Amino acid sequence: MYNLSQVDAYQNPGQDPAYMLEIVPVAQGLAAISSDQKLSLFDPLNLSKGPVRTIRTTHGNINCARAYDASNSIVCTAGENGTVSLWDLRLDGSKAQIATPGGSDAPLVSLACSAAGNAIVAGTEFTNHQASILIWDARAGSAPSIRYTEVHSDDVTELNFHPTSSNILLSGSTDGLVNICDTTITDEDEVVIQTFNHGSIHHAGFLNNTEVYAASHDEKFALYDMAENQEVGSATVDFGDIREVLNCQYVANVTPKMGDNGAVIGAGSQNQQLFQLIHMAKSPTWSFSAETSVGLPGAHGSELVRSFRFFDQEQVVFTAGEDGKIIAWRPS
Template identity: 60%
Template sequence: MYPLSCANGYKYPGTEAPYVLDIISVGGGLAATASDQSLCLFDPLRLDQGPLKAIQTDHGALSSAKAYSAAESVVCTTGENGTVSLWDLRLRPTDARALHIAGGGPSFFSLACSSQANALAVGTELANHQASIIIWDLRSPSAPRIQYNEVHSDDVTELNFHPSAPHLLLSGSTDGLVSVCDTRIADEDEVLVQTFNHGSVHRAGFLNDTELYAVSHDEKFALYDMAEGVANGSATVDFGDVRQVVGCQYVAGVFPKLNGAGAVIGVGSQDQEMFQMIHLARQGAAWGLDRDSVVALPGAHGSELIRSFYFIDEEQLVLTAGEDSCIKAWRPGN
């Protein structure tokens, strides 16, 4: 186990300070969203100096935020009032909103975007017996390009575009299904590439070109493969309840490696005031959790949950954000 020390941090002010929800690495620094509907930009190396920029979004309540173009510091946000905004964090806060889409329908629970495909997708809550995936082409965003109403039968909680084939969209739902759709196809009878039954989906995403992961709301973790010749619907690796496997209380997130060689899983324990990052890697022919190279953050965010984490390898820096209103930077000890 390799422990890191808290080297810097920032705490949102106020007697009822907000939860920090998401942190996203962008070219201009570190973008952060919070439960007070703010979108802020920080210098990750100087968190204690406070936000470089602060924007107030207007989604009713923020539900999801992702980078549309990390290199250009363009971030997308969505929320409970069924709206989506695109923000250019290179600009002054008053000029930063580059696009606003008013859905006028149910709450948006999840979000995916791809600058490569000029695409933005949202997943809705279940309303009037329908949960939808709505996709816009941002070159003509006045109306959705396509909408799927039958892929899921409950809240759509997760969306991710394929890293190298952005016409493929992964979705997860509280109906228990993880689905992969070919968004070039309009016919809902033909759109599904693969479906896996995992259990109520909290997080899911692609590990590489064919393999994906899923974490349920009760912390069950499994890997699946949509390649031809692999048994349909079955997990290739089923880790079961991660809490029992690694001795944690919750999964904060999963970060796939850019080269497709694995992922980093962030898990926390409020009782122990501990957060750990565990490498998911191939062990022989199969995937496994590397328990010999765990990175630990003792103290973490106290007894509060960590909502989001990120690591910058070249800086030997880990960043965490939590329900204690704090963003923290962690480094190897002296």
């Protein structure tokens, strides 16, 4: 294992600091959402200085944030009261909220954006006997252009667009299913073109144009392949309980490395106060490269890491955690 060292950090104030929930690289720096309902912008080269800009959102409890456009200038957020907002962090104060595409009558717990398709997609909690996937045209009015209410039967916890086809959407749910949908189809009986039955979905997404990963809330991890053209596909690689495979206690998330035929898994061990970035590659089958893993010793203490981002060219990794910190890590 190759260890990085902590070189800079920001700590939310107070005896019980707000959790850092998500960090998103943007053209202006590093955006972050926190459990005190704030959207903050940081200078990634000077975290300890604190936020360059802070906006109090109006989502009730803010749940998710994603970059909207390819240039990473606009951030999309969503939350408990069912609202979605677009923010241009180049603008000050109230001017930063450039659009409120719409809302839902149920809390929003997942989010995906496709600037290529001018689409914002949000997934709801299971409320009033249904869970919905809502799609807005970012150029149009506040009403969703598409609403799917039968794709999932429980909370829609994950949404991701296909890396090259902006009409193909992956959705995951606590109902155990990962569904691949063609959003050009409005008929709910036809919209799901493939299904993978994995278990209550914590995270799922595309590794490349055909292969999909899925991680469950009980840390089961498997890969699936759309190219098999089965209506209900079985796992092509089933790693089982990923905690036993990676010697960790939880997986924070998975970051695909498009073009490299690989991915990086962020895995934490609270009892060891350690977070690792573990590379997974396909050569010719998918496997983990423990010898090339990167360790972040100390991590966020005994608290969970909620989000991580890495920048290979700058040789820097950022992590955000439930201790209220954002930390920058570099080689010693």
